[in-house]
Amino acid sequence: MDRGTRRMTSGAALLLVLALVGGVSWHFLDKLEGRLQERVGDIVDLRRSPLHESAVAxxxxxxxxxxxxxxxxxxxxxxxxxxxxxxxxxVKVLTVTGETHWQTGVTLVLQVTGHGVEIGADGSVIDEGDEQICFRLQLGPENDTRDDDIACPRGAPLPVTKDPTLAGVDDRLKVALRSAGSNEDAVRAALVGLQLDPAIQQDVGARQGTVGVGLRASQYDCILARVTAKGPQLWRPSHTQLAPGEMSCTAETALSTAFGKYPH
Incomplete structure (x- = not known):
């Protein structure tokens, strides 16, 4: 029974008490309870409407x-x-419980904005709009399960810091490094001129006339660059190479023999 139905049932029980104590007529009670049942039906119909089902999908x-x-x-x-x-x-995270997948298991409740569209028989749009749909994800410890369109728990979403991004930085970086040349101080100044998000990690180093640059926005968002007298070269390592415990996104990697090589 969902929360709306429970509220309506509680209301009907209260009316019954009033009828017994205060002498409210049974006819009046019947009319009110009929209205309550209609309200419950309206709630159920709303959740099963084509617009809602489309938003859930x-x-x-x-x-x-x-x-x-x-x-x-x-x-x-x-x-x-x-x-x-x-x-x-x-996507907003409402709750998270547990510690790890294989030990305690982890349960997440997510609130997701779904856009619903109701289409008529002739293909025209009857109605459309956004709805907040909640999902429960049970991750481990043995099996992963998922419940769609659950009742959303009360409370504000958990604060989740958004990662910075290096999207759109590649071309700007290449132009800036070409102007700076293979001079470490000039490369550092060029990076400052790009006005990148302060949350992006920046690493610069030089060795034997070559300047190395490592920019990392998140675990899997990395640009490595090396600048020689011939100009700059940029490289984005693969997802596998950037996994925890694998390749570092640093100037040292940019200056190493691993630069530009993909795993086989």
Missing amino acids: DAAKKVDRVLFRFEYDHLYQADKYAHSAGQHPD
């Missing part, structure tokens, strides 16, 4: 992308799950 696709990223990034810790989910547009 749209939100479910966004949850699919959240789960794909969990698997792609090999996540298993509760805080990593919550942080990753909170990076997705239209």
Whole structure:
């Protein structure tokens, strides 16, 4: 029984007490309870409306992308799950419990904005709008399960810091490094001129006439660059190479023999 139905049932019980204590007529009680039942039916119909079902389907696709990223990034810790989910547009983390996937299991409740569209028989749009749809994700300890369109718990979403991004930086960086040349101080000044997000980690070093640069916005968002007398070279290491415990996104890597090489 959902919360709306419970409220209506409680209201009917209260009316019954009033009828017994205060002498309210049974006919009056019947009329009011009939209205309460109609209200419950309206709530159920609303949740099953084509517009709502369409919003649920749209939100479910966004949850699919959240789960794909969990698997792609090999996540298993509760805080990593919550942080990753909170990076997705239209996704808020309401609750997270547990510690790790294989020990305690982790339960996440997400609130996702779904866009619903009701289409008429002639293909025209009858109505459309956004709804907040909630999902429960149970990750481990043995099996992963998912409940769609659950009742949303009360309370504000958990604060999740958004990662900075290096999207659109590549071309700007290449132009700036070309102007700076293979001079470490000039390269540092060029990076300052780009006015990158302060949350992006920047590392610069030089060796034997070559300047190395490492820019990292998040675990898997990295640009490595090396600048010689011939000009700059940029490289984005693969997702596998940037996994925890693998390649570092630093000037040292940019200056090493690993620069520009993909795993086989």
